[in-house]
Amino acid sequence: MDRWDRIGRRAAYGAAFALTPYLLIKVSWVVGSLLGVAPVGEGFDLAGWVVLNTVTIGMAGIGIALALALVRPWGMRIPGRLVVFCAWTGSGFLVSVLPFAVLSTLLDSASGDSGGDADAAMPGWEAALVQFGFVGMGLGLALALPAYLRRRWPEAFSGRVGDGTRGTVPxxxxxxxxxxxxxxxxxxxxxxxxxxxxxxxxxxxxxxxxxxxxxxxxxxxxxxxxxxxxxxxxxxxxxxxxxxxxxxxxxxxxxxxxxxxxxxxxxxxxxxxxxxxxxxxxxxxxxxxxxxxxxxxxxxxxxxxxxxxxxxxxxxxxx
Incomplete structure (x- = not known):
């Protein structure tokens, strides 16, 4: 196992770990709203709030499973097209979220804008965990996906740029x-x-x-x-x-x-x-x-x- 493979494996575990708090927060919102002990989001009725957060729970679960598939042995037995497509689209979404979260935070700090009360119903610690989940998942997939692809199809990542037969204009x-x-x-x-x-x-x-x-x-x-x-x-x-x-x-x-x-x-x-x-x-x-x-x-x-x-x-x- 070389250095890049080790980095990719750690990144995959880190991505799954980072998204877990988000999953638990969403579960608590659904359960709390159904029991009447947690508020329903502004602009939603109870049914719409439960459906929306149930969908995001499923998406978070898929994200965690995807991250683990990039590092666990059983991930190598899943059809390659399925893993690649899910990881490709997921990392495509998140690779922009990661620098956006960092840069927007820096810009807000420089301007003295703490984000206002755009979501006053969400405690600060929950908002921080949600942001941590997306940033961690984006960074983890950005490192774990290429490592997985390199492990599964090593010849595609060997050699130097331009090796092989000259292709048509892409x-x-x-x-x-x-x-x-x-x-x-x-x-x-x-x-x-x-x-x-x-x-x-x-x-x-x-x-x-x-x-x-x-x-x-x-x-x-x-x-x-x-x-x-x-x-x-x-x-x-x-x-x-x-x-x-x-x-x-x-x-x-x-x-x-x-x-x-x-x-x-x-x-x-x-x-x-x-x-x-x-x-x-x-x-x-x-x-x-x-x-x-x-x-x-x-x-x-x-x-x-x-x-x-x-x-x-x-x-x-x-x-």
Whole structure:
């Protein structure tokens, strides 16, 4: 077991541990509300509150099971496609949450804003545990997923960037780069395609910028995996680095836009008075469709790269 494998295994256990308090808090909310000893969330009736938190309990349970599957021997026996898809989308959501939580906390501290009373019904210790759960899960999956993939398909992570046969132009990377550049333009204050500038806030700018960075990093990584590079360049970059960045970047594109696309379509068609998205619906829908398509296409390139023609058939390591 090498250093990166040890780091990945510890990160997987850490992710499961970090999300456990969140799971217990949600269970206490459901049980407490049913017994009448805990308040129902503002804007919800009892049934809606119980259903919402029961769904999040299930999601937290899946997250903990996923983290353990990345480290326990039985995780190597689960069909690879199922584990990869769940881990890919889960880490795609959380890799942006981790830096967002850290940076937003630093920005709030610098501005003297403690977050106000946005959720006065939640004690401070509960809010801290919830944030700890998401940050810990995001960081844990970001480290554990590449280690799991490297353990299960080691040949895909061996060698140097650009090894093997030169492939065709990876168009999903080109599309992802275009999406990332538009998001970066919006993140630095660009107004073309913005319908409601007043609806933009610091958190929105930060999340958009993080999404842009992951899109650009993933696009560059998948390009490096799919195309050969000059020997004087490729010898400096181990193959596992673009593989890991490609998995995380493509997952971020697919997961976030896969969630935002139906939300954008709903807001555009129903025009609810309490929801106003900054972006104009038309370019937002086009960008989210492009991001989902690019993310899925980048995943196909990464999966195909595990069957490199210049390597022996992939072996599964079960130690």
């Amino acid at each position: 168009w999903p990377s080109v599309v992802a780069a275009g999406v990332g550049l538009v998001w970066m333009y919006w993140a630095v204050g660009g107004t073309v395609g913005i319908a409601h500038p007043a609806a933009r806030d610091a958190d929105g700018y930060l999340l958009t910028g993080l999404g842009a960075l992951w899109a650009l990093a993933g696009a560059a990584a998948v390009w490096a995996v799919a195309r050969t590079l000059p020997a004087r360049v490729s010898r400096w970059f181990p193959r596992w680095l673009p593989q890991a960045l490609g998995w995380l970047g493509s997952g971020s594109l697919f997961a976030w836009s896969g969630w935002k696309l139906p939300l954008t379509l709903y807001v555009a068609s129903a025009a609810p008075p309490d929801i106003r998205l900054p972006e104009h619906p038309a370019p937002a829908v086009v960008l989210h469709l492009a991001a989902v398509t690019a993310g899925a296409g980048m995943l196909r390139i990464l999966v195909a790269s595990t069957r490199r023609p210049d390597s022996a058939p992939a072996r599964v390591i079960t130690r």
